Amino acid sequence: MRLYVTSTSPYARVVRIVVLEKGLSSRIELVTARTREENSPYYAVNPSGRVPYLVLADGTGMEDSGLIAAYLDALDGAPRFHAPPSADRWTYGRLEARARSFADGVSVWVREMRRPPDERSPTILKHEVARAERLAATWNEEVRHPIMQGPPTMAHLLLLVGLDFARDDRMADLETGNPHLRQFAERLRAMPSIAATHPAST
Numbered sequence: 001m002r003l004y005v006t007s008t009s010p011y012a013r014v015v016r017i018v019v020l021e022k023g024l025s026s027r028i029e030l031v032t033a034r035t036r037e038e039n040s041p042y043y044a045v046n047p048s049g050r051v052p053y054l055v056l057a058d059g060t061g062m063e064d065s066g067l068i069a070a071y072l073d074a075l076d077g078a079p080r081f082h083a084p085p086s087a088d089r090w091t092y093g094r095l096e097a098r099a100r101s102f103a104d105g106v107s108v109w110v111r112e113m114r115r116p117p118d119e120r121s122p123t124i125l126k127h128e129v130a131r132a133e134r135l136a137a138t139w140n141e142e143v144r145h146p147i148m149q150g151p152p153t154m155a156h157l158l159l160l161v162g163l164d165f166a167r168d169d170r171m172a173d174l175e176t177g178n179p180h181l182r183q184f185a186e187r188l189r190a191m192p193s194i195a196a197t198h199p200a201s202t
């Protein structure tokens, strides 16, 4: 299988963490895609131009970090990054959705900041900082949920990649005033798969 990524994409990072956690590195070739470029050859591979993108051995392609992670997680018949056996679908699902919402907002901010300064929207930047601050305060309580205190799931990974993206790009200090969230992030940052996929390590 071939997995198209960029070193900075938080969504690609989630999938790369799952690849490492599930011991799939030898079965998956990582390819760096040239995204956001006019006429990139990558568009012939994935017309949406987004990463992550997984191409199976038979040539079938699939996009979206949630779908790809679920596919890879299920390959050994023992998925563990989705609803834990102790939780019902909705209890877990609302946590994953909130974590994705956080990562989505931080991604909008980072994308905006990567535009030339005179093309950035101060309104969008302000809106996304406020959203991230509200969600970080909410997550400061939500990380105490037994699911979030347990083994990593997609909810953990999405929250962590969002926090790292915000921290690395100096969006806002989302952790100092949120000690439970900070503790959660430090616990995950100690995991080898999370350390190895940090943009500074790749």
Ligand SMILES: N[C@@H](CCC(=O)N[C@@H](CS)C(=O)NCC(=O)O)C(=O)O
Binding pocket: 008, 009, 010, 011, 012, 035, 036, 048, 049, 050, 051, 052, 063, 064, 065, 066, 107
């Ligand atoms: N919902 C998608 C989002 C993927 C996404 O937005 N990827 C960004 C990188 S973080 C991308 O490929 N951007 C390139 C573009 O928009 O052309 C997922 O979870 O995989």
